[in-house]
Amino acid sequence: MDKKKVKNIFTEGPVEAAFIADSIAKHATKTSIGGHSIFLGQVRADMVDGKQVEAIEYTSHVEMALETMSAIREDIFAKYALTCMHVHHSLGIIKAGEICLFVFTSSKHRKDAIDACTACVERIKAELPVWGKEIFEGEGYQWKINN
Amino acid sequence: MDKKKVKNIFTEGPVEAAFIADSIAKHATKTSIGGHSIFLGQVRADMVDGKQVEAIEYTSHVEMALETMSAIREDIFAKYALTCMHVHHSLGIIKAGEICLFVFTSSKHRKDAIDACTACVERIKAELPVWGKEIFEGEGYQWKINN
Amino acid sequence: MIEVMFFGQFKDATGVSSIMVEEVANTDMLIQMMKKRYPALESSTYMIAVNNAMVTENTIIRHGSKVAFMPPFSGG
Amino acid sequence: MIEVMFFGQFKDATGVSSIMVEEVANTDMLIQMMKKRYPALESSTYMIAVNNAMVTENTIIRHGSKVAFMPPFSGG
16 A cells, blocks of 8 residues: 555445535635536436336445545546546445436646546546445346446 | 527526536436536636736627527537536626536436537537637736637 | 627727618628728638628628627637 | 455355455465355456455465455446
């Protein structure tokens, strides 16, 4: 384990719209920012063999995920001219329609924020040890597969 | 002028964080959405020859801008599998740190929302008849140039 | 009559947001007329829209049309 | 001792989130041991992390290490 600062990204339960608004509002004092890019992952009520997903339960290898996220953050700051980047991922049961992932990047010129946000989301999906269990209405579940 | 429905995108003054939160929250009932992409344009306090931009005053050829935006919207819905797209652009004086552009796309799979959002922002910057006058602290101004 | 509108720095340069002019056959003739009246337009990069549609070639202007003189866009 | 952790469907399959095992020389030997104890692992796609670092080749396991058995990630 190296010495780089490890920030928490996990929050129990969904990411609330009010929390997102608060994050946005906090950037009003950073007047070198010209563009923000935000990605929000929302739980879908998919139909699977006639059963409807009513929620996803997220679990993680938290310690490893936070270290992995720190490395991703370092890479992204090295590659893009960002002012800041914030990542929040839900753990626990997140109902269909609720938000489970919030990635927020800001930069002077829009391209850096946009490209960094997309890169961050792709790396989160591919590299973070997080698992989603899709819980069906009534009973049963299946394990989510990322593509 | 053709018959396609023309939606207003202009709002006097800045886009408030609470308005963005409200827009996000409204999508909780659309449970076929898996990803949202948001771009926010924020007014920068740039330094120009020792003078600091304190605000941008936006004006538009509104009628033409709304028709242009309708055409952009149609193109983007034809190209990407979107659930919905919302665009808000400020008019009037927007202070440094305030938000002047809000583009919000949603789709089942993230790639459509992300690509559509970026495409929409680029087209807005290139094609909408909107002008920004950068007002300096103290006195003076210059006309904004997009790149 | 034709309505001629000026936006952005052209509104500054001409001091008006729109004027009414008598019939003018086409955009080339209107541009000439406006440059004469407002010399500040002479050295500027401008775009022309007739009834909200951008035109890049000389275009006939019908009665009751609105013609916009627009500097490069800088929205967003 | 070594801590062996199971995540996602492997926690379901093994019925435990972590177990302590005596020293095992390397990851290949640990994998063999775990597949024997939990046959459900046999047919699964798994990834292994030793002390939070992914390993793809046989890796020495030092005393006090934590080894994670992880199914494909599905966050976000």
